[in-house]
Amino acid sequence: MKIVLRNLTKIFxxxxxxxxxxxxxxxxxxxxxxxGKLIGLLGPSGCGKSTTLYMISGLQxxxxxxxxxGDDDVTDLPxxxxxxxxxxxxxxxxxxxxxxQNILFPxxxxxGEDKMTKDQMLDRATKVARLVQIENLxxxxxxxxxxxxxQRVAIARALVKMPRVLLLDEPLSNLDARLRLQTRExxxxxxxxxxxxxVFVTHDQEEAMSISDMIVVMKSGLVQQIGAPQxxxxxxxxxxxxxxxxxxxxxxxxxxVRGGRLFIGExxxxxxxxxxxxxxxxxxxxxxxxxxxxxxxxxxPVNLEVMGRDVxxxxxxxxxxxxxxxxxxxxxxSVDVSGETIRYSIKPHKIFLFGKDDEERIRFEVK
Ligand code: ADP
Ligand code: MG
Numbered sequence: 001m002k003i004v005l006r007n008l009t010k011i012f013x014x015x016x017x018x019x020x021x022x023x024x025x026x027x028x029x030x031x032x033x034x035x036g037k038l039i040g041l042l043g044p045s046g047c048g049k050s051t052t053l054y055m056i057s058g059l060q061x062x063x064x065x066x067x068x069x070g071d072d073d074v075t076d077l078p079x080x081x082x083x084x085x086x087x088x089x090x091x092x093x094x095x096x097x098x099x100x101q102n103i104l105f106p107x108x109x110x111x112g113e114d115k116m117t118k119d120q121m122l123d124r125a126t127k128v129a130r131l132v133q134i135e136n137l138x139x140x141x142x143x144x145x146x147x148x149x150x151q152r153v154a155i156a157r158a159l160v161k162m163p164r165v166l167l168l169d170e171p172l173s174n175l176d177a178r179l180r181l182q183t184r185e186x187x188x189x190x191x192x193x194x195x196x197x198x199v200f201v202t203h204d205q206e207e208a209m210s211i212s213d214m215i216v217v218m219k220s221g222l223v224q225q226i227g228a229p230q231x232x233x234x235x236x237x238x239x240x241x242x243x244x245x246x247x248x249x250x251x252x253x254x255x256x257v258r259g260g261r262l263f264i265g266e267x268x269x270x271x272x273x274x275x276x277x278x279x280x281x282x283x284x285x286x287x288x289x290x291x292x293x294x295x296x297x298x299x300x301p302v303n304l305e306v307m308g309r310d311v312x313x314x315x316x317x318x319x320x321x322x323x324x325x326x327x328x329x330x331x332x333x334s335v336d337v338s339g340e341t342i343r344y345s346i347k348p349h350k351i352f353l354f355g356k357d358d359e360e361r362i363r364f365e366v367k
Contacts, residue, residue: 049218083164
């Protein structure tokens with residue numbers, strides 16, 4: 001089931017009677033979510049992710065725009081008629097019911113032609129329990145399970161009605177680090193096995209990057225960029241997106257273009273064809289630095305951390321906008337940090353220019 005969002009907008013009225021400042025939580029969101037894909041909706045807290053999800057689910061009514069599931073306009077359809085499964089951060093299971101009863105619950109409320117027999121319901125519940133691998137926990141109460149297990153039950157409960165669309169709002173946030181990794185892979189597996197179009201909301205870029213077919217990066221209610229995770233990482237539309245994706249984060253410098261060359265501080269780093277003279281903001285991915293005795297970028301080494309396959313070199317540069325520069329170097333290369341200076345040449349596809357004021361990407365030709 002593809003989902004189409006057309007000019008989707010949500011404005012919350014001001015709560016404060018004195019000021020009339022309304023909140024534009026989602027601002028003119030346009031996107032066609034392809035059938036059977038997992039979309040990661042990504043951005044910092046307060047950027048409008050949940051509001052977008054709630055509008056897709058019908059829990060919140062848009063202030064403007066339309067929502068389509070396939071060719072059906074569902075904008076005015078109540079939640080229970082949309083055929084969606086919802087999973088929230090807090091698992092919200094019924095504490096007095098067993099796992100089986102929790103999973104059966106949505107089916108027992110079906111009426112009319114959707115009504116199922118007891119055997120059909122049991123059969124369905126067993127199937128989804130097997131899918132999320134909790135079939136041996138069916139008699140437990142929620143309090144007798146780990147967070148990861150409870151979240152699986154919540155996912156099973158969301159899947160039991162065979163939804164057309166699965167909506168997940170930060171489903172892993174309450175889990176510890178290891179369980180988070182494991183459960184996100186589970187979610188990906190389940191999504192692939194069922195082929196249900198899924199929207200996965202998270203503020204964690206690594207989480208979104210690792211399981212999504214496509215990511216949507218949002219900031220202050222506005223979509224910043226949509227694309228395959230690697231595409232967005234490799235080709236960020238603006239400084240916000242460049243900074244939001246990647247660990248360690250991108251290194252940011254103030255730079256200047258003069259006569260077709262990029263200067264970072266005093267260092268004449270490279271040719272940037274087609275860019276007019278002026279000040280720019282420069283982003284360099286940590287993996288974009290190559291230690292090179294003749295390299296143009298001259299940094300002062302501070303520390304070296306060995307991380308097995310890679311080493312991480314911490315250094316400083318007068319034009320760096322952050323205190324420290326972090327570069328990731330293949331451990332096979334010898335890196336000398338004993339001196340006053342470490343020189344780098346920069347991989348051209350790992351360096352991005354942005355407008356100093358509007359922070360939009362400035363493209364250049366590599367000469
Ligand atoms: P996210 O899920 O990305 O953290 P939300 O969608 O929850 O962000 O919120 C987006 C913006 O809308 C925030 O500024 C938030 O304070 C505001 N907001 C969310 N829900 C309401 C509401 N019911 N009333 C007023 N403002 C709201
Ligand atoms: Mg939220």
